[in-house]
Amino acid sequence: MAVLVTGGAGYIGSHMVWNLVEAGEQVVVLDNLSTGFDWAVAGAARLVCGDVGDADLLDELLKGGIDAVIHFAGSVIVPESVADPLKYYRNNTASTRALIEACVMNGVRRFIFSSTAAVYGDPEVVPVGEDAPVHPLSPYGSSKLMSEIMLADTAAAHDFAFTALRYFNVAGADPGGRTGQSTANATHLIKVACEAALGKRSHLSVFGTDYDTPDGTGVRDYIHVADLVEAHRLALAHLRDGGQSRILNCGYGEGYSVRQVIESARRVSGCDFKVVEEPRRLGDAPQVVARADAVRRELGWQPRYDDLDTIIAHALAWEDRLSRRNPAR
Numbered sequence: 001m002a003v004l005v006t007g008g009a010g011y012i013g014s015h016m017v018w019n020l021v022e023a024g025e026q027v028v029v030l031d032n033l034s035t036g037f038d039w040a041v042a043g044a045a046r047l048v049c050g051d052v053g054d055a056d057l058l059d060e061l062l063k064g065g066i067d068a069v070i071h072f073a074g075s076v077i078v079p080e081s082v083a084d085p086l087k088y089y090r091n092n093t094a095s096t097r098a099l100i101e102a103c104v105m106n107g108v109r110r111f112i113f114s115s116t117a118a119v120y121g122d123p124e125v126v127p128v129g130e131d132a133p134v135h136p137l138s139p140y141g142s143s144k145l146m147s148e149i150m151l152a153d154t155a156a157a158h159d160f161a162f163t164a165l166r167y168f169n170v171a172g173a174d175p176g177g178r179t180g181q182s183t184a185n186a187t188h189l190i191k192v193a194c195e196a197a198l199g200k201r202s203h204l205s206v207f208g209t210d211y212d213t214p215d216g217t218g219v220r221d222y223i224h225v226a227d228l229v230e231a232h233r234l235a236l237a238h239l240r241d242g243g244q245s246r247i248l249n250c251g252y253g254e255g256y257s258v259r260q261v262i263e264s265a266r267r268v269s270g271c272d273f274k275v276v277e278e279p280r281r282l283g284d285a286p287q288v289v290a291r292a293d294a295v296r297r298e299l300g301w302q303p304r305y306d307d308l309d310t311i312i313a314h315a316l317a318w319e320d321r322l323s324r325r326n327p328a329r
């Protein structure tokens with residue numbers, strides 16, 4: 001039986017595909033290449049170029065030979081979701097609905113879903129546990145929360161189980177240098193810091209220096225992408241063993257400020273770069289850090305790369321490789 005990985009040509013999905021291939025799994029990738037790259041898909045996987053919202057294609061793929069779905073495909077830019085909410089309710093919520101329905105119709109009973117810490121909005125208590133109230137601040141967060149609700153309702157009604165993993169801030173790249181974050185014009189802090197360190201940007205902007213945090217800048221829980229995809233593989237084993245549906249935070253439970261990320265990027269790269277202090281970015285929470293014990297307890301997850309300098313070193317190595325591969329980037 002094979003695993004269907006949607007969005008497997010994207011940043012996190014391409015790491016998942018390598019992880020599964022290495023574990024001896026057969027992998028089918030469904031990706032429309034809207035933000036992903038065909039060259040990012042491990043050669044041993046079968047890439048199907050198509051849309052997760054295409055019910056006929058889903059039927060064809062799921063009618064035999066697939067025993068689990070890992071669903072990464074979606075739109076991921078928070079400010080874009082504010083400007084164009086219906087895109088997010090179509091490409092995240094409606095497409096996920098189509099995929100869940102195709103699973104139920106074709107007897108595919110195991111589903112792993114990319115959710116996000118954005119479902120918590122600005123958490124009242126930090127670190128934030130899975131039982132905290134959910135108050136998404138953007139259509140992106142709402143589109144993911146609606147998908148979690150559909151999964152829970154489907155699991156209650158059908159022979160179907162899911163793991164929804166709420167990712168905190170995903171960063172870093174494959175330690176072996178096979179894939180990484182390749183998206184152009186990315187806005188994620190660690191990617192931007194690496195671009196600045198390599199001279200691909202004139203400067204890095206710090207969005208807000210007056211937060212109620214130890215040094216006034218935003219604090220986040222950065223998780224290495226290789227540790228994150230390993231949590232998915234464990235979730236797959238849990239579901240194949242007949243495990244119950246779960247919603248689990250994926251973070252390390254450790255927060256770093258924007259200034260700490262900048263210091264680390266300077267230290268690891270050995271390059272100084274210009275930093276410009278700017279006003280707060282709309283919709284940013286001061287601190288988002290996971291209570292991260294449940295994923296260890298429930299799945300036996302043990303992170304290997306929970307060190308900010310290591311995350312940045314791997315992100316930097318990929319950024320460097322990317323510019324040699326395509327000098328325009």
Ligand SMILES: NC(=O)c1ccc[n+]([C@@H]2O[C@H](COP(=O)([O-])OP(=O)(O)OC[C@H]3O[C@@H](n4cnc5c(N)ncnc54)[C@H](O)[C@@H]3O)[C@@H](O)[C@H]2O)c1
Nearest residue numbers: 007009010011012031032033034035036051052073074170
């Ligand atoms: N990067 C993060 O920090 C982060 C944090 C929380 C959650 N997530 C979630 O993780 C998942 C993967 O994110 P990423 O950072 O790898 O983004 P990405 O943009 O690199 O990957 C998304 C992939 O999905 C594909 N895709 C998009 N819509 C599709 C559709 N309708 N049909 C088929 N393929 C489609 C894209 O081509 C791309 O390859 C997303 O669901 C995102 O919401 C990411």
Ligand SMILES: O=c1ccn([C@@H]2O[C@H](COP(=O)(O)OP(=O)(O)O[C@H]3O[C@H](CO)[C@@H](O)[C@H](O)[C@H]3O)[C@@H](O)[C@H]2O)c(=O)[nH]1
Nearest residue numbers: 116117118167168169187188189192205206207218258284
């Ligand atoms: O150039 C930059 C970029 C970011 N930041 C700050 O750095 C922190 C992290 O920002 P960013 O890397 O953009 O991540 P988040 O806004 O925290 O959101 C990420 O993490 C969420 C989960 O917590 C995911 O849902 C989102 O998809 C993903 O973009 C925040 O305090 C930002 O204000 C800067 O100061 N300058």
